[in-house]
Amino acid sequence: MSEISVADLLQAARDVTAAAIAEPLRHYRAGFSVEQKADESPVTIADRETEAALRQAIAARFPDHGILGEEYGSEGLDRKFVWVVDPIDGTKSFISGSPLFGMLTAVLRAGKPVAGIIRMPALGECYGGAAGVGSDRDGTPIACRRGVTPEKAFLCINEANGLMADHPAAFQRLMKFGAYQRLTYDCYPYAQLAGGQVDAVVDYNLQPYDYLPVVPVVEAAGGVITDWQGQPLTLESDGRVVAAASVEIHAALLRTVAGSLS
Structure with missing residues (x-):
């Protein structure tokens, strides 16, 4: 298998997170139960179903890549490429009806994060960035503010x-x-x-x-x-x-x- 480019990894991360958006949104501001994990943080069916969808999409596209997720643990962390996913970053926001929960995905190459996605399902926004590629919001280039002390x-x-x-x-x-x-x-x-x-x-x-x-x-x-x-x-x-x-x-x-x- 030829070496995949960072730009292609970013696009893949954009694709798999876009495909998983339906999972949290169908539970958002709807009736669902909330459980407490061992660390007393909340978890819902939306967290689990969203991560399952992300893992399935990643494994289908990159069966030789490793993965680490919040809800279902890790496999293949010693592999060259490892995906790191948080299906609902901000479960407290999610269960309280706040739109400020996100879906996070990174791709590591030899342990270094080279591509990342911050997707905000309820806001309809997606922020992506990759080394040597740049960052964007929904395809429009973005940059940190300059000239501020x-x-x-x-x-x-x-x-x-x-x-x-x-x-x-x-x-x-x-x-x-x-x-x-x-x-x-x-x-x-x-x-x-x-x-x-x-x-x-x-x-x-x-x-x-x-x-x-x-x-x-x-x-x-x-x-x-x-x-x-x-x-x-x-x-x-x-x-x-x-x-x-x-x-x-x-x-x-x-x-x-x-x-x-x-």
């Missing part, structure tokens, strides 16, 4: 509850960062960052299927995204994320969370 930045603070509980000093510093701060959740702030609406996102306590799909979208839009120590995000990262529109804002945020890494 750290002092003028608009910062989204994800998972504020956990941050306040575990790193209160860092949280207080973040609440004074830049010109605007907004407490946010789930994946949409990364789409806003890539699209030039906000300038930075700080996140906490994530899993690989939460953060790896957004990496190519942010990077291909000209942004910077790492862990809190400034290291690249991988399957083994600790789930703490700093993303920014520029190296300058990113560096200022790393200084802001410094001392909260234990």
Whole structure:
């Protein structure tokens, strides 16, 4: 089998997520039961059916690729290409009727995320990005905002509850960062960052299927995204994320969370 291009991987990710949209939407704002997982996070039939549809489509198209998903675990993580999927990123948003839940997909090549999709089924938006290809929203090129200093930045603070509980000093510093701060959740702030609406996102306590799909979208839009120590995000990262529109804002945020890494 010939080597598949990054552009083709991005298009494949776009296709398989588009084909799975019907699964969450037929349950959205409809009656369904909510279960609690071992970590006390919610899960619904929509999460499971959506991931099953994604896995089936990926396996049919790329039977030699590995896959990691939130609901059904992993297989073939040692393979050259690995897909990482989160069928409904933001189940709390989904069960409360908020349209800000997403469908996330990344393709890793030799462990590095090279193509990613942030699809927002209820909003009808799809953000894609790939190394050397660029980022787009529904086919229209997008880019991170330029010319904003750290002092003028608009910062989204994800998972504020956990941050306040575990790193209160860092949280207080973040609440004074830049010109605007907004407490946010789930994946949409990364789409806003890539699209030039906000300038930075700080996140906490994530899993690989939460953060790896957004990496190519942010990077291909000209942004910077790492862990809190400034290291690249991988399957083994600790789930703490700093993303920014520029190296300058990113560096200022790393200084802001410094001392909260234990």
